[in-house]
Amino acid sequence: IQLAKGLIVHWKPTEENSNQASMTVAEAAKQGMIEWVCEMDPGQRVDMTLSWEVTAPAGLEWGPQ
Numbered sequence: 001i002q003l004a005k006g007l008i009v010h011w012k013p014t015e016e017n018s019n020q021a022s023m024t025v026a027e028a029a030k031q032g033m034i035e036w037v038c039e040m041d042p043g044q045r046v047d048m049t050l051s052w053e054v055t056a057p058a059g060l061e062w063g064p065q
Contacts (some may be wrong), residue, residue, distance in 0.1 A: 003051060004046070005036075007036070007038055007046060008036075009035070011034055012033040
């Protein structure tokens with residue numbers, strides 16, 4: 001997703017599937033890592049904020065078993 005000129009964020013490709021063109025968003029999202037790609041001039045400042053929601057079925061155990 002291009003957020004601004006020179007600022008792109010996307011799901012980070014895995015080493016096994018570094019050809020991002022062949023990877024679906026769902027496949028990339030499974031890794032849970034995003035990658036910011038910034039092209040900026042020296043001394044330029046850009047503020048970036050990341051927010052997300054986590055959803056799960058009621059009663060799901062998240063901790064160690």
